[in-house]
Amino acid sequence: MACGFRRSIACQLSRVLALPPESLIKSISAVPVSKKEEVADFQLSVDSLLEDNNHKSQVDTQDQARRLAEKAVLQQVTEDGCKYGLKSELFSDLPKKRIVVEFSSPNIAKKFHVGHLRSTIIGNFIANLKEALGHQVTRINYIGDWGMQFGLLGTGFQLFGYEEKLQTNPLQHLFDVYVQVNKEATDDKNVTKLAHEFFHRLEMGDTQALSLWQRFRDLSIEEYTQIYKRLGIYFDEYSGESFYREKSQDVLKLLDSKGLLQKTAEGNVVVDLSGTGDLSSVCTVMRSDGTSLYATRDLAAAIHRMDKYNFDTMIYVADKGQRRHFQQVFQMLKIMGYDWAERCQHVPFGIVKGMKTRRGGVTFLEDVLNEVQSRMLQNMASIKTTKQLENPQETAERVGLAAVIIQDFRGTLLSDYQFSWDRVFQSRGDTGVFLQYTHARLCSLEETFGCGYLNDSNVACLQEPQSVSILQHLLRFDEVLYLSSQDLQPKHIVSYLLTLSHLAAVAHKTLQVKDSPPDVAGARLHLFKAVRSVLANGMKLLGITPVCRM
Template structure:
């Protein structure tokens, strides 16, 4: 690809002067972010990255002097038209016509694969990855508890897990998306007792999850009574003992819940390869307890509970409870069984759990116990933690359920579309509003570090001109409209001399950086890198659209500009899809 070819050319010349293999220099040569000054170089080499004396991590006069001396020894050629020294860097400007030709030809040729074929990924082995989304009581993650409506907390985990899966698939990895249902545990003892007391079979048929939610709220209020707690324990014990009547009620709750979840996941554009759940591992968790006992890892407390000592001195100063006093399994016991079963089933290279950061200790304990059991692959398990969304309110008040928020954002976008002067007639305004609304939610969610809590704002999320998902969709639709006005032809031939304006060069320079952004996101699994890149691309494309008209320009000039806008639209669409956004063509 263009960026790779330019890096190789620069690395080849540097290699001779620095006495380093070219491949050792590739990742030290980075594309320069677009500057408002519009005179920035295209690539730069950080002297600190190729010198041994970089212990301080500070930019020293010595590094700047080295950069100056190295720049003086380098020579321009057919690829590099200008070389200069910066503060600790050597800067390279690519021949402007070559830049336009190489970048646009590569983008238009590779389409959605642009960026992912970069040699930056050449040393990254292709892997099989299991990505698990989950949700449990008082924990915000994706997979829901059965018998509970989608809570807003599901949104972040669903979006984050979907992004990670999309990115890994794009980079050539094999991905297995697992929805791990919270379909077992003491909360179902409580719900079972609650339904026996407050349930209504007719309401269960007509509005199942809403009714079960109401039942759960009622029984939770009554759970202060010790008798209720004992009844709940008894109900759950019957579940574990496979009591036929108890299992039948539980299965009814589970089936109704999954039907609802599949419908809502479809609205989010999310699919799963495997629906799993705690219930699947309740028997296998007993095998885990036997394994822990056989390995001498299971200890009994005076209360009769089973624990695993995680302390360095083996003094139980740090431990994890894996068994109740009545012998029933716990959340972590079932997680141990699930991890072992998945390795046996899938032989994965990495397994990623996407959950709220409040579960960080749980996963530290999980991975620690797996290591103590002798499973070295526990080192390849990863917990991607995210923070909480605060202040999510609909017009009717505090948002509790995800579907209320999806309906709210769709209604607000529809209202904005109806009142906006620039809105065009679209075939399906409701479907368009759904996609634009989801983009608004995703971009606001992904703009910062995943681990950070953030305050949700409807006004900020739905701005059409700010750094929002609405602006990304608007830019994409506008570029689609431009292509439609000129026949929607797939352009490949253009005169590079027609793309030398500063606005065109800025777009080309930004397109040059895409593979580095993808590489960075693949390393830390943070979508904010791609979000920032796409927002900048949209702003640059908007400026170019205003200053580089296609209509009324000479045919050769119009053709070249259409190629530029087609390339920008292609990369914008590809990046949006990685984030889980479906680009709209009209709005």
């Protein structure tokens, strides 16, 4: 057991025994147990300090751990509420930082593709976790609203666009136009030439070109805002590449003043990153026609954000295919003399395979959200125990989103994974539906018995192995939060919550509240309330809105 975890437990124990943590740390160790779903991940071995300060007695390890948990954990969960686990000693020396998280970043004039879902939910999780730990977090949606694709789109709309269709279903029409113009450009070099000319006019500030571009941008953001609302995600700042088209000129001037710019035979302007002068590794910063590139604008954006936010860390959440891009951007920032480039971090992730809707073809996020809601409504309607709901559509969407997020977060972010509609909606096993069901069932238990028993409880009544396993598992929450804060992987929290739900499911069957003596019923209800509270805390960090009925 890591020293930090021992200290955290010792601090909780010290509040109970009125002893300094230092005198308790050496007395605590981890005892590995069977990895079955009905037992906790570990048990605690605490020596005779649990008896009293002067008497040594051989006490069963399970009993020692049980009493530690009984005396400390439930009280701590109740007192700390949504901050439980976050007030741990593990985080006491954590310096509070200014953190910028860039995530989602869809391309305007294109429907929100399902490929952007991972960046969106991963970035949201990282921002939630950092914020919960007390850092000052700025969430940025850096929209792809500039570049050569707008040369193609502008040309395409002039050739194939219809005003009526743009007003009726704007992004679908723009997507269709973009697909068509790309096909034309493959066969007709004149179309490619027209696209280059259109983008050049954009960069030069041509009024007509900018007016069309602005329409595309406004229509896109309007639709994206609706999708983010459905996902329960917000941003502190919407910025776009277009904002940096002029600032990127300052970047080019700075690179030039340092003698870092070189011209290739094709006329492109590049920066040599090889370190050997042989141009074996270069980053293109300007095309031969004088137009800017993604990398140039990213450099300008990073410099502007440091000036604006003076960040301690800036995290870019983007797929692993962009690794080289970010390596080059960070390297160029260093070459330009910005030491704070060390504070920039790329969090890469793998791709999702098999996420097709019933309609097939290109998968748009809106279609996935609609399908999630539709399938969940069907599943809920087929279950006899489903409660009457005021807003079944909203509940279905929240449960369905939990299902999608948990399937996504169960493994390492860098891994590609195979999406399965059938598996995602299973109500049993390690799924988001199971988490939501457990939370709703515990809410129902509180609703039914809360008034009668919660004031009359004695935690010493929690003698059963099922109670002990839950109490010990609750004690681990800070450790899990710490692990996720270190590597930014949500899988630690997901695994913890799923185990907690399985432990609660077993306990719910065996530890009756109804018809039990009042103090026993009250103690059990306190236990289930603590489980429900920690489940809700963990789900919210993951970006899931817990439901109370389903």
